[in-house]
Amino acid sequence: MAWTAPPVVRTVELGSLGTLPERRMLEGWLQWHRETLLAKCAGLASGELSRTTVKPSTLTLLGLVRHMAETERWWFRRSVAGEALGDVFTGPEDGDEGLDGVEAADAAQAFARFRTELRLCDRAAAGRDLDETFASPRGVPLSLRWVYVLMIQEYARHNGHADLLRERTDGTTGDAG
Numbered sequence: 001m002a003w004t005a006p007p008v009v010r011t012v013e014l015g016s017l018g019t020l021p022e023r024r025m026l027e028g029w030l031q032w033h034r035e036t037l038l039a040k041c042a043g044l045a046s047g048e049l050s051r052t053t054v055k056p057s058t059l060t061l062l063g064l065v066r067h068m069a070e071t072e073r074w075w076f077r078r079s080v081a082g083e084a085l086g087d088v089f090t091g092p093e094d095g096d097e098g099l100d101g102v103e104a105a106d107a108a109q110a111f112a113r114f115r116t117e118l119r120l121c122d123r124a125a126a127g128r129d130l131d132e133t134f135a136s137p138r139g140v141p142l143s144l145r146w147v148y149v150l151m152i153q154e155y156a157r158h159n160g161h162a163d164l165l166r167e168r169t170d171g172t173t174g175d176a177g
Contacts, residue, residue: 003108005041005049023130026148027122033155034118037068038111040162040174046107053168061165062107064158069114071154075147076121079134083124088113 012032017025041049041061049062066089077083089110130145166174 002045002047004043004045005038005107005111007042008035008039010035010039022145026130026145026152029152030148030155033152033159034068036159037064037155037162040159040166041065041111042174044166044169044174048169049107050103050105051169053165059161059165061162061169062105062110064162064165065114066105066110068155068158069110069117072121072151073117075151076124079136079142080128080132080144080147081124082134088117 010032012028012035014032017028017032020028044061046062049065050060052058052060070087070089073085073088078085089105125144125147128144130143130148132144133141136142163173166172
């Protein structure tokens with residue numbers, strides 16, 4: 001039996017974020033977007049997740065999951081926490097942070113890695129002040145707050161892509177859950 005992306009249990013209700021302190025609000029929005037990406041994938045088999053459906057784009061749902069794991073790893077663990085880490089999904093043929101090379105990828109393994117990476121990224125940010133800074137690869141000082149806002153916009157953009165990919169796959173946008 002082929003692996004299928006599991007259903008998503010929402011842990012964040014957007015209405016509950018409206019009056020929270022800034023840190024909890026940023027964490028809540030980020031979690032909501034993480035869950036949204038997984039909801040776009042829920043119920044699809046490996047082959048459906050790795051299928052390109054909006055030509056000429058090579059974007060796939062599995063590629064987006066891999067890309068977001070790589071992007072979170074880069075900003076929270078490598079940049080904010082200063083961990084000396086390699087890439088998770090990127091290789092010599094894939095210069096696009098996990099978006100490419102999904103045809104041969106193991107979807108179950110990629111989803112497990114995504115979830116693991118999220119836990120590790122949350123741990124890397126825990127206990128740090130939103131005003132804590134680090135130097136970007138270009139030497140520009142950036143704050144943890146900036147990283148949260150960046151990640152929220154990155155997910156928002158890619159969740160829009162995921163809507164289109166999912167709709168072209170099975171006619172839905174994967175918003176259940």
